[in-house]
Amino acid sequence: MLLQINNLNKAYGPQQILSDIALIINRGERIGLVGPNGVGKSTLLRLIIGQEQADAGTIRWGEGCEYGYLTQQLITPSELNVEQLLAASQQQLSQLGQQLEQLSNQMAHADPDQLADLLERYGDVAERFELRGGYELDYRIDQVLAGLGLSHVPRERSVQALSGGEKTRLGLAALLISNPDVLLLDEPTNHLDHQASAWLETWLQAHNGAILVVSHDRAFLDQVATTIIELDEHTHQLKTYPGNYSAYFAAKQAERERWEADYQRQQVEIRQLQMRAKAQNQQVAHNRAPRDNDGFIYHSKGENVAAAVSRNLRSAQQALERILADPIPEPPKPLAINPTFNPSPDGSQQMLSIEGVSYQREQQPILEQIDLELRPRQRILITGANGSGKTTLLDLIAGDLQPSTGQIRYGPNLQIGYLRQEYQRPKPEQSLFEAYREGLLGFNKDLINELVWSGLFRYAEVNRAVGSISTGQLHKLQLARLIAARANLLLLDEPTNHLSFDVLEQFEAALNQFAGPIIAVSHDRRFIQQFAGEIWHLQQGRLTRLC
Template identity: 45%
Template sequence: MLLTISNLSKAFGDNQVLSGVSLTMHRGDKWGLVGANGVGKSTLIKIVVGEVEPDAGTAELAVGIQVGYLPQVLAAGDTLTVDELLARAQEHVHTIEAQLRGLEARMAGSDDSDIDATLAEYGRLGEEFDRLGGYDLAHRTAAVLAGLGVGDIAGDRPLPSLSGGEKARVGLAALLLQAPDLLLLDEPTNHLDFAAMEWLEGFLQDFGGALLVVSHDRTFLNRTVQAIVEIDEYSREAKFYAGTYDFFAQEKALARTRWVEEYAEQQEEVRELRRFIQSKARQVGHNRPGDGDKLAYNYKGGRVEATIGRNLRAAEERLRRIEADPIPKPPQPLHINPDFDPARLVNRTPLAVSQVTVAYDGRRVLDDVTVALGTQDRIVIVGPNGAGK
C-alpha cells in the first residue's frame, strides 16, 4: 500500500469539507478525484502531502516512497532557471547514479570481501535507475518538455521571467521527470493546449506508479484513470466508483433516481401512517362503551379494541422509526437559465475585430486578424499555447 487514509475529517470554521474519508491506494492505481467546487478535493491532497492538518483521522504514506506534487516542485518565489529546476527534480536520479559509480569502483578493486552483497545492491539500484529513466535522462527530459509544449524555452531562463502558463507547464514537466511512486495532480490540464493534453494523457496511461488527479475534464479522466473517487457535495464523504468518469456519471444518475423514488415512497408511507393513526385513534374513542353497555362491550368489543390498539401501536412505532432516521430530501439540481436575447442588441455585430496585429518582444502573435461576431454566432478560439488566443 502506498497511501492509507483512515476516517479523515476536516472543517474550516463551520464549513465541513471532509467527513470520515477512508481510502487505500496501491501501486498502479489511477484514480480521479471529483466533486463540486469547495468540497475538499484540494484539501485532501494537501493533507496527504502534509500541508494541512486534519481535524480527525490519518493519512499515512508508505515508508520510503516518493510523492510528486506540483506546488512542492514549483515553490513560490523560486528564482531558479529552467535547467536548475529540472536538475533539482531529478536529483534523486543523479544520487542513484553516483551510488552506482561507487559500487562499480568497489567491484573493480580487489578489496571487496562481500562481492555477493555488492552485486545484489548494484542490481537493485540499477533497476531503480532504469525505472526512473536514468539511462536515457537527456532524451527523456527533451521528450517531456516537447510534449508539454515548452521544449523551445531556453534552459537558462529564470522561472520568474516565464508566463503563468509556461511556468505551470515547466513545473509539470519537472514533476513528471521525478517519476514518483505517487503522483498527485490538481487540475493539470488548465494551461495545456490540445496537443499537450493528448501527450499528457498518453504519459499517464503508461505511468507505472499510483495517480490521484483532481480534474473537471471528463474526457481527460476517461482516458487516464481506472476509478473515480467523489467527495459528496452533501455528506462530504468519499464514494468510490470502479470505472471511468462516464461510468461514474451513469451510476450517480441512477443513484439519484433511486434516491428521489425512495424519498417519495417514504413520504407517501408517512402520510398513510399518519392517516391510519388518526383514523384508528378516533375509532378507539368512538367504540368505547357507555356505562350501560360495558357487559356487551366486554363480550364483543374488547377483542376488537385490542386488535385496533395493536395495529395502532405498530403504526406509531413504524412512524417513530422513520422520523428518527428519515431519507433526506434530495436537493433540487442547479438550473441555470441565461438570458441571451439578441433582439435587445442595438448593434447587429456586437464584436468586430479589424486588421489587428500584435507583437511581444519582436515576436508577432497576431498578424492582420479580422473577424466579426454576429448576434447568432457561436465560435471557439483554438490554437497552441502562445499563438495569440
Template identity: 30%
Template sequence: MSVLTVKNVTHGFGSRSILENVSFRLLKGEHVALVGANGEGKSTFLNIITSKLMPDEGTVEWSNRVTVGYLDQHSALTPGTTIRDNLRLAFDNLFALEQEMLGHYEKMGDCSDEEMTKLMEDAAEIQNILDTSGFYIIDSKIEEVASGLGLGDIGLDKKVDELSGGQRTKVLLTKLLLQNPTILILDEPTNYLDVNHIEWLKRYLQNYENAFILVSHDIPFLNDVCNLIYHVEDCELTRYVGNYDEFLRLYELKKRQQEKAYERQQKEIDKLEDFIARNKARVATTGMAKSRMKQLDKMEMIEKPKEKIKPTFNFKFSKAPSRFLIEARDLVIGYDEPLTRPLNFNIERGKKIAICGVNGLGKSTLLKTLLGILKPISGEIEFGENVDIGYFAQEDSRDNNNTALDELWNEYPSLTNHEARSELAKCGLTTDHITSPMKVLSGGENAKVRLCKILLQDLNLLVLDEPTNHLDVDAKDELERALKDFKGTVILVCHEPYFYESFITDVWNVEDWTTKII
C-alpha cells in the same frame, strides 16, 4: 508490492468531518482515479498522503525509497526563472542519488563484509532508480516531453513570468513527468491544457509503468487512463475495479440495493413495533412482545442512502439587446506585443460562441479586451444598446478571507440571510461551505460561489472563461443545460469540446488569428 498504505485516517476542519476511518492501499503500477463531488475531500486526501496536512488520526506509510511527484491546484513557479531552468530542476534528486551512490563506492574500499553487503545492495537499488528514471538520457527526455506538451513551441528560454496560466501548468506538469516518480499524483492536470495536449497526456499516462493517483472531472480522460476508481463520499473511501463508466454502473447498483434493503428493514421495524404496541399490555402476550423488543434492539440499522446535493443553475435573461452586441474593427490584442493580426468581427444577438485554440495565443486576453479589462494594442470595440454582461473569470484570488456568504452579501447587500443561504444552496453548497472562507474551499466550491453571483444578475451576454475547471460531473451537466436554455448570447472559452458541443452555434479558433508560430 505496496508503495503506499493508508490506515484508519480521520480528518476534519472545525466541526466539519472530511474523512472518517479511511484506509487505502496503492500497488506498484496501479492507475487510480480519485473521484467525488466538489468538497468531499479529494484534495484533502492528497494533501494528507503527501504530508502537506497531518491527519487527526491514522497513519500514512510509504515504501522505502519511493519518490512522489505531486501537481496540485495551487502549484507555483519561481519568478525570474526560465522554462528550461525549471525543467532541469526535475533531475536534482537524481544527481543527489548519483552522488550518494558514488559515496557508497568510495566507502567499499574500507569496510567490513557486512557493511559491504549493505552498501552494494543500496548502490544497486540507486543504480536501478537512475536507469528507470532516464538519468542518462536527460537532454533528449526534456526535448521529448516538452514538445509533447507544447513547450517547444513557446521556447524553453522564455521567462515563466511571461507565461499564461495554461502555459505555467504545462511547465509544472512537464517537470513532474520528467521526474518519473514511483508514484505520480495529479490534481486536475487537464485544466488549462488544450485538446492536443490532453491527448498527448492521455497516451503518456496509458503507457506509464509506475503508479499514479489522478483527480479529474474530465470523464472521457478518466475512462481512457484509469483502471481503478476510489470514490470519496460521506467521509468514506470506496474501491471499484474498472474505469469511470464501470464505477458509475456499480455505484448505482449498490445504491439501489441499499435503498431496497433499507425499505425492507423499515417494513420489518413497522411490523415489530405494531406487534409490541398491541401485545405489551396483555398478560398472555407480554412475553412475546418483550421478545420482539429484544429483536428490535439487536437489529443492525441500515442507513437510508443520502441524496446527493445537485446544483441548479438558471441564468436570468434581462431584455433583448440590439442586433449586434459587440463590433470589433481592426482589433489587435496583446500585452507588450501583438498576439493577433487586426481582427474585424461582430457578435450577433443569440449567438453562442466557443473560443478554442492552443494556450498562450490570447483566448483569455481576447475576453478581457472585449470587456474593457485590458486595453487593445490598436483598433476599436463598440458595444450595442442594452447589453447586460455577466463575466466568469478563470481564477479567483487564493487569499480571499471572505466567507461564501460574505462574497454574496458584498455584491447583493439587500439579500436577507435566508435568501443568501438559499441561493448558495441552489448551487450545491452546504452550510459548512457557506460559512467557510473562500481560500479554504476546493476549486469547485469556489467556482460555484462565483457562479452564484452571476446567476443573480439580469443579463443578456454571458462571458465565461474556463468555467468547467474544477467543477464536478453533476455541476458540469447542470451548467451545460443552463447555457443551452439561456436565451441570451454566450462567449465561452473552454478546453472540453464534449461540454459545449450540444449548444454552441459558432467556434472561433484563435490559431487562425495569431501572429505567433504554432
C-alpha cells in the same frame, strides 16, 4: 505495495474532512480521485506527502518508493530559471547517479572479498536508476518539454517571467522527467491544450509506477484511470468504482435514479401513513364510549373496537416517526440559468457587434482585425492554443480591456455575465454569503434561499469564511453569482475548470436550456463535444469559424 493508508482521519476544528480513510496503491494502478468541491481531495494528497499532519491513522510507503506531487499552484523561488528548476527536480536521480559513480570507483580498488558486496549494491542502485529513466534523462527532458508545449521557452528564462499556464506545465514537466514511483497529480490538465492533454494521457498510460490523480477532466479520466475512487461528502470516506469515468458516471446515474425512486416511494409512504393516522384518529373519536350508560353490548364491543383503532393509530404514528427521524433527503433540483429577457424567436435582434478590433500588449499584437456579429440564441465556442488571446478577447467584450483599434457595439438592455478563469478572490474574512450577495439586490433571506436552492451550497456552508474554502468552491461561488445575475449574454472562460462532476453535468444541462447567446472558451474535450453551437478558432490573432 507502493502506498498503504489505514484509518486516516482529519478535521479542521469541528468540521470533519476525512474519516477512517483506507487505501492501498500498487504498481500499475491509475486511480482517479473524485468528489464534490471542498470535500478534501487536495487535503488527502497533502496528508499523503506529509505537507499536513493527520489527526489519526497511518501512511506507509513501500521500501525505496519515491513520489512526485503536482499541486494546482506552482510555487518556486523567484531566482530560479527554467534550467535550474528542471535540475532541482532531478536531485534524487542525481543522487542515484552519484552513488553509481562512487560504487564504480570503489569496485575499481576493492579487495576480492569486498567486491561481491559492492557488485550487489551497484546492481540494486543501477536497477533503481534504470527504472527511474536515468540512462535516458536528456532525451526525456526534450521529449516532455515538447509534449507539453514548452520547447520554445528558453532554458535561461526566469520562472517568474512565465505565464500562469506555463508555470503549471513546467511543474508538470519537472515531475514527469523525474519519473517517480508514484505520481500524485492535482488537476494536471487545467492549463493544457488538446494536443498536450493527449500527449500526457499517452505518457501516463505508459508510466511504470502508480498514479493517484485529482481531475475534473472527464476525457482525461476516461483515457487514464483504471479505477475511480470517490470521496463522499457525507461519510468522508472513500468509495471505489471499477473502470474509467464513463463507467463511474453510469454507476452514479443508476445511484441517482435509485435515490429519486426511493425518495418518491418514501414520500408516498409518508402520505399514506399521515392519511391512515388521520383516519384512525377520527375513528377513535367516533368510537369513544358515551358517558351515559347505553348498555353492556355497546361497551363490550365498542371498547374492543376503540382499543384496536387506538393500536392502529399508535402503529401508524410510530411508523411515521421512524421515517421522519431519518428521512431520505430530497434530491437537489437541477441548475437553471434564467436570463432577464426572452430573446426573439427569429433571432433578428443584434446583441453584440465587434468591428475590426485589434489589441496590442507591450507593442506585441495579440488580436488582429476581429469581426463578429452576435445574435440572440447564437452559441460560439472559441478554441486555440494557450496564449493565443482567447481570454483577452473575452476581457475586451466584457469591457475589462479597451481595443487598440476598432470598436465593440452593444445591443440595448444587454447584461453580460462573465465566468472568469482567474478572478479576484473575495476577502478571506468574508463569509461565503457576504461574497455571494455583493452587488445583488434583495433581502438576505431570499438570497440565501436562492443560493441553497441552486444546489451549489448547503445552509450549513453559507456562513463559512471565504478564506477556508477550496479553489473549487470559489469557482462554484462565481457560478452561483453568474446564475443570480440573470445575465442575457454569457461569457465563459474555461467554465469546467475546478467544477466537480455533479455540478459540471448539471451546468452543461443548464447551458443547453439557457435562452440567450453564449461565447465560451474551453479546452475541455467533453464540453466541446456536447456544446451545441458554432466552433471558432483563434490563431495568430485571427478568429475564423471552423463549423
